[in-house]
Amino acid sequence: MSPKQTKEIIRAFGHKNIQAIHPTTLMLTKDSQLTQTGDCITAVAADKATADLSLEFKDKLKNPNAKLTILIEASGIKEQINASGSPKLILSHPTDMVVRKSGYICNRTLAINADKASNDLPRALVEKLKDPRQEVKITLIIEN
Secondary structure, eight states: OOTTEEEEEEEEEOOTTOOOOOSSEEEEESOSOOOTTOTTEEEBSOSOOGGGSOHHHHHHHTSTTOEEEEEEEETTEEEEEEEEOOTTOOOOOSSEEEEESSOOOOTTEEEBSOSOOGGGSOHHHHHHHTOTTOEEEEEEEEEO
16 A cells, blocks of 8 residues: 555455446445345345445545545456545545545545446446345555
8 A cells, every 4th residue: 555545455355135236326335135226236245335335434435536446346356446536525425435426526426537337347246246145345545
């Protein structure tokens, strides 16, 4: 990790109802249950939500030039998503974390202007995410 990087690691799990078909968002949740309507959710039972991120991480993510790299790993399959931080981020939701292709911000928003949403994930990864026993590692790296 370079001196200009700040990192957070999130552990989560797959779920049988994961669809990952939403065209503009990707979401992680601390909730352990998922219904079919949660079509942007890619992992459940996460050990962190936006409120749980370190103050240092939040501060750096609120830098107007912050670039966030999101790495999702499951069973050796890795996917990278690139997004932006913003001074307007709230980062206070107790259970959720949402990455958005748009610039919309609420307390669940982790990052905006992402280059991928849940429907852009490789289907081989999504199949792994449908297994409730599948551990998922999400690494968040900020470049300032």
